[in-house]
Amino acid sequence: MAAARRVQLFYDVVSPYSWLAFEALCRYQHIWNVDLHLRPAVLGGIMKETGNQAPAMLPKRGEYMMKDIKRMAKYYQVPLQIPKDFFESMVKKGSLSAMRFLTAVDMIQPQFLEPMSRELWMRIWSRDEDITQPDSILDAARKAGLSSELAQQLLEMILSPEVKNRLKEAFGMPTVVIHLNGEPQLFFGSDRLELLSSVLGEKWLGPVPASPNPKL
C-alpha cells in the first residue's frame, strides 16, 4: 500500500464550518489512506490585517449563514446550535486562549487534540457555554481525558512566546492543505471535501460515512 498522504486541517473552534470539516475528516481518517494532522489556527489576525469583516456581520449574509449552518449541521450530523448572542460569543469573546491551549496540546500531547477540540466545540457551538475562562478550558480538558496536572501545565504555557508564535494563521476556516508532487494544494471550506477526495483519488461517501470507530 502507498504511504498515507498527509492532510492538514487548519481550524479555529470559533468557526462552526471548521467543526463540520473536522468531524467529517476525523471520520474519513479511518477510511481513506491519509494521515490527518490537526493544526490549530486563528482567523482574527487576518481579518484585522485585511480589514475584512466576518461574513456573519453583514446582515443579509449573517441571516443566510444561520440557515446554512443549521442545514449543514443536520446533513453532517454534528450537534451544532447557534449561540444566543452570536456577536458576544464569536466576535467579542472569541477563542484566542482556547486556541493557544490547543496549540500547547499539539506541542506536548498531540493525541489529545481531537477530543479536546471536540469538547471546546461542544461548549461554544452546541451548549452555548464559555470557552474563554481558565475554568471553562479546564472543564473541557477533563472531559477530553486530560489529567488535571497536564491541563494545568498546558494552561500555564498559553502566554509563552513558543505557543504564541506557533499558533498558525489561516486565510479562511476551515482550510485543508495537502501536498501533491511537492506542491501545496489548498482547499477552503467544509463544502470542498468532495473535491478533496477527488484530488486524493479517494471515494466520497458523503459527510457521514460508515466509520469503524465514530466519535460523533
Ligand SMILES: N[C@@H](CCC(=O)N[C@@H](CS)C(=O)NCC(=O)O)C(=O)O
Ligand atoms: N462555504 C464555506 C464557508 C466557510 C466560512 O464562511 N468560514 C468563515 C469562518 S466560520 C471564514 O473563514 N470566513 C473568512 C472569509 O470568508 O474570508 C464552508 O461551507 O465551509
